Amino acid sequence: MRRILLISFTGQVGAELWRTLQPLGQVIPVDRHPDEQYAIDLTQPDSIKKIIAQVKPDLIVNAAAYTAVDKAEQEPDIAERVNAEAVAILAAEAKARNILLVHYSTDYVYKGDADTPYLEDQQPNPQSVYGQTKLAGDQAIIDSGCQHLIFRTSWVYGSRGQNFLLTMQRLAKERDTLQVVADQYGAPTWSRLIAETTAQVLAQVYNPKLGLDLNEVSGVYHLTNAGETNWCDFAKAIVKHEPNPPKVLPIKTEEYAAPAQRPAYSVLSNDKLADVFGLRLPDWEHSLALCLAAQQNR
Template sequence: MSGASERTILLTGVNGQVGFELARTLQGLGRVVAVDRKGLDLGDLDQVRRVVREIKPSLIVNPAAYTAVDKAETDVDAAMRANGEAPGVLAEEAKRLGAALVHYSTDYVFDGMKHGAYVEDDAVNPQNVYGKSKLVGERAIAASGCDHLIFRTSWVYGARGKNFLLTMLRLGAERDELSVVADQIGAPTWANSIAVLTSHILAQGACGGQEWWQQKSGVYHLTAGGETSWHGFAEAIFETSSLAKKPLVKPIPASAYPTPAKRPANSRMSNDRLAAAFGLRAPHWRDALQLCMAPR
């Protein structure tokens, strides 16, 4: 990788939850060129290649993705192109430039049948198109031979975009009672936590140079500490919120709320490899939630 003094960082998906936060946390690590979907559409592979060649970054950070999990079941080609093929193109271009790539993946690469937290080397077995497309992207990046960090995260939320937190706050203001799935377990992860940890890790990389990237390249799990169900997350949201009248949150099984895409029952992932490699861990999900919802 090029030295920090001449570093240009290409950031995709700047209007997304994680991209929005990264545009702020990456400041100071280089010249950040942040692009939205108009500037770089993962569905247009020729444009992806062209933009990278024009900007010539020494680092590509790619939080952009096709994230409509249920829609992906019938929009297979678009999901595969954005989540599978486009990351492969970014990786090929990174390899050609001698650049590094940071990419984000998902707990949905697993089938959710394991007892306990998944580790990075556990067998993958995605149960929906979204998870399959993200796994294709992971494998394309690894096959390219470029220096890379792939961060698998889960249950991402933030103060903007479309996510569970904002949906609950909206519905909670409208209804007296909500039914929320209680038998899927994971770690709600604040988009800001992902961006801050990414930037801390990249600061280490800026000091470590090429040898650091060769040693650290690979897949890491990056989720909040602790675990809960969607029902538990919803209850915590309303406990933390300033809503005058809090809705009753009823627990229901996933079978009572069928969706086009099958979700894993267990989305827990161990962050031990990340901690061992970089000395960092995301905060507990409850602590992060309080920070996210703190009055601005």
């Protein structure tokens, strides 16, 4: 049975992957909590190598990352260790063992001055420490020559962890008015969609009848919900379902004054994912409705 090392099963995407990867093999979930059977700390190279030697995976799925975009400006060294150096080690291990590495990246690798959806072969130009360290991780994987699938996603939300959906739902209960940035455009993406799409891609990769050549399909893929919006309209779409919806007022990026610079436009084209794997991702409104329904049913 295929042994799948899942790094982070408690983050937004990792928790969903723990469920969606089950049909593909034996999932061995690891995180950095020392009470688990296998604990991994991505800031410690030895801990990464030790886990891989113990687990002997046939596939590594890395859903862990340093994702605190603003805090990364103050902690560039830790962000670099987790998002770039640890990823380089995973890639070297994958190459040495001739196994596939699945990894996640971000729309924040792009500058954000485009006005049509970014394609995978467009030049990245990250404007934040987070974006720079994530891009360094992507580049380390590509340079290692290992078989890889790097899924670049955006504006991830879901019913767990720290994300915009849960923050807006909390603030809606506390305030009458919310001021939300209205001049950054992107695609909110449900963590569950990312995990389900990953599993669908892997099911194709491992189906011998399809004859996909991993060396050929290796690469970077954009994987986001379809459509686009801005944070203010996303907030309105969330809070309208609250019992006493607050007013949501648009503000400009400079009025919010976050430490890290974010792209003004980071919509990603999913055409490559559709061309190679035949997967068309739903509009962000559709996934938001499903996520809200899933929250109700908990």
